Amino acid sequence: MRKISRLLLAALIAAAGMLVATAGPAYATLPGFVLSSTTASLPPTLSALATGKRITYVTTNINGGIITATGLVLTPKTNKKNRTVAWGHGTTGLADNCAPSTNQAVFWNEARLAIAEMLTRGWTVAAPDYPGIGTAQNHPYLIGASVARSLIDNVRAARNLDAALSTQYVVDGHSQGGQGSLFASQLAPSYDGNLVLKGTAAIAPVNNTQEFINYIPGNPAQGYLVMALYGVSVVEPSFKPNNVLAAPAEAQLGVLQSGCLPEILATYQNFAATDLVEGGVVPDAVVAKMASYENPAQTAPSAPVLLVHGTEDEAVPYFTAPILRDQIAAYGVPVTLQTIDGAGHDQAVSQSVTLVADWIAARFT
Incomplete structure (x- = not known):
């Protein structure tokens, strides 16, 4: 026997x-399968409130192909509830060293304030780095459907780490992350499976780019345009940014892989429009192509939307906010635009921390 x-x-x-x-x-x-999980080193303002895990997880590209991404899952130390908020960070750069999960220098102060408030409310925070930042592939910058997938799948990953978390979640984000949050709301019905999206908060989201792209050349923030051109080339390899950029701008492209946002903006801030792009103007066909990848509200969001925008925004012009509000409202989706008088691009986050958290709490209630 x-x-x-x-x-x-x-x-x-x-x-x-x-x-x-x-x-x-x-x-x-x-999507959402956790490939690795390690203890994260958090900024002091957050480590006092949460335990953090840096994860590598499965997500998909805009064509449905399986890729990996990295991010954070932050769990409140006290007052923990079983709800999750996905946080989409503003632009950090394109290179692997621009991942907020490992580089506290690009874990922007406004993001720390917003996340700290969420943790204080007892919500778990899922905060992706975005595909291509910290992983082998290139980062499809401002390709909204890419960020959307990583946000949703970071929520799935959080639930895979903590089975007590509810299926209910809210997506919140700033700038690039606000744009991605709106795309996530559009994508959710066909992508998030058994998750239940309760609302989307978007602070100074990139939108209606065709309205202001050609105001960017010659502007101190024109490094964003260089990154955006390369974002299109990641998802559309036949698109060649060098056909748009002028020779002086091409000569500085190394900064996209050696630096993060401050270095990229500093490199290009004093360029004349004709030194940035050929003829000083982005061709209409390129503007239209960029808008097709970058503009939210091309389909209906699937949950109520809060838009927050500062009147003195130097990166995404305030005048686009009412346009976006009206586009969302046209679908019959509840949408609120909260204007922050006198606030710039980053101040819109820091000056709306409580307002946004109260709105999220109402969605969970």
Whole structure:
């Protein structure tokens, strides 16, 4: 009997090994599957409020292909509730060293304030770095559908780490992250599975770019345009940014891989329009192509929307905010535009921390 038992045990072990070998790769292709989880080093203002995990997880590109992404899952130390907020950070750069999960220099102060308030409310925060920042592929900057997938899948990953978390979630973000949050709301019905999106807050989101792209050349913020051109080339390899950029701008392209946002903006801030792009103007066909990838509200959001925008925004002009509000309202989706008088691009976040958190709390209620 002992010999038979040992044979049986060996057979069971072998069978279990075969199941792991076959099922493991299958599970590893499910969006939100956590490939690795390590203790994260958080800024002091957040480490006092939360325990953090830096994760590598599965997400998809805009064509549905399986890719990996990195991000954070922050769990409140006290007053923990079972709701999750996905936080979409503003632009940090294109290079791997521009991942907020590992580089506290680009974990912007306004993001720390917003996240701290969410943690104080007891919500778990899922904060992706975005595809291509911290992973092998290139970052499709301002391709809204890419950020959207990583936001939703970071929420899935948080639930895979903590089974007590509800399926309910809200997406909140600033600038690039606000744009991605709106795209996530559009994508959710066909992508987020059994998750339940309760609302989307977008602070100074990139939108209606065709209205202001050609005001950017010659502007101190024109480094954003260089990054955006390369974002299109990531998802559309036939698109060549060098056909748009002027020679002086091309000569400085190394900064996209060696620096993060402050270095990129500093490199290009004093360029004349004709030194940035050929003829000083982005061709109409390129403007239209960029808008097709970058503009939210091309389809209906799937949950109520809060828009927050400062009247002195130097990166995304305030005049686009009422346009976006009206575009969302046309779908019959509840939308509120909260104007912050005198606020710039980053101040819109820091001056609306409580307002946004109160709005999120009402969505969860």
